[in-house]
Structure formats: structure tokens, C-alpha cells
Amino acid sequence: EPIIEDADFIRQAAEVAPEGPWSETTWSEWIGKVKDATGRKGKALFMPLRQAL
Structure with missing residues (x-):
């Protein structure tokens, strides 16, 4: 079972x-929406997405 931190x-x-x-x-449109919704950027934005995908 995958682990999503x-x-x-x-x-x-x-x-x-x-x-x-x-x-x-x-991809860029989705990342923009995720950034706006969460306030995250950089590593805090991309690393959890990479791990989940």
C-alpha cells in the first residue's frame, strides 16, 4: 500500500x-491552481506531488 506523507x-x-x-x-495550469489553493511553492509544492504520482 502506498504511503502518502x-x-x-x-x-x-x-x-x-x-x-x-x-x-x-x-500541468502548468494545474500547478498554478494548487499553488493558489495551498500557498505552497518550490520543493514543498512539487515533492509531495511527485511522490503521490
């Missing part, structure tokens, strides 16, 4: 995840 953050990120279809701008 920051489940609340991942839950917030999932809530603002875009529906398909995805394009070349989907």
Missing part, C-alpha cells in the same frame, strides 16, 4: 485537478 495536501491538489482532455498546458 501529506495526504491533506494531495487531497487539495486532487480537488483542483482538471478534467480531461489534457493538453500541453494542463
